Structure formats: C-alpha cells, structure tokens
Amino acid sequence: MIVDLNSKTWRRLRLMQFFLAIALFTFFALVPGGQIDVRAYNDKVMHFLGNFALYFSAWAAYRNRFNNMHLFLILIPYSVAMEFSQLLSPGRAFDLRDLAANLSGLATGLLLTFALERLYSQYKARQLDGI
DSSP: OOOOTTSHHHHHHHHHHHHHHHHHHHHHHHSOTTSSOOTTSOHHHHHHHHHHHHHHHHHHHHTTTSOHHHHHHHHHHHHHHHHHHGGGSTTOOOOHHHHHHHHHHHHHHHHHHHHHHHHHHHHHHHHHHTO
16 A cells, blocks of 8 residues: 555644644743753753754655755744743743754754755665666
C-alpha cells in the first residue's frame, strides 16, 4: 500500500503536529521558574534540542510551502520572542547563552534538512536512472 503524504489528511496531521509543537514550546518557555524540576537536565541542551525539534516540526508541516531558509528566518523571531518573554514570567530570566542555544538548534535543524533533502534528491535521481 502506497501512502500519499501530500493528501489532505496528511497535510492536516502535519499542521496539527506543528501547532502542538508550538503550544508545547511556548508552555515550556513561559512556565514560571520552579514549576518544573529541570535540575537533571542541562538548560542549554534543552534550549538547543527544543529549537532543533521546533525546526523539524515546522519543516514537516511546511516543507512544500516554504524552503528551508525561509522556515529558518520565520522561526528566528519566534525563538527570540520566547527568550525575551521569559522576562515576564516569574522566576525566569533572559539569557544570551540560552538565545545562542536556541539559534544553534534552529541552525542545526536547517543544516540537517538541507543534507536530508540532498541525499533524497540523489536517491531519487539514482532510482530514475535505474541504478
């Protein structure tokens, strides 16, 4: 059975997972300090992984609508806004190192999707050539 990943149902599912990712990302970025015990986790790693996952979520949802660089440029203001908005959340603070981890996560997602798309293009070209 061949699944059409561009069908209306799959497009809706991809969009829903992105909106869920945005909701979760926003929640964890703005939850007041001390509400969630994060002592077992490195804060910078969490910022990096969260933004890496956010980029992949956006790529899955919008890969047919925006190219990789546009997605990256769209997500930068959101990531920066989430870091600055921590100033409004009790027990949280803005940190330039967190912002650097955020942007590094987005950039790593961007680079990995470029690599994945290139590998897929090479694979498809080989399939067309009959190799």
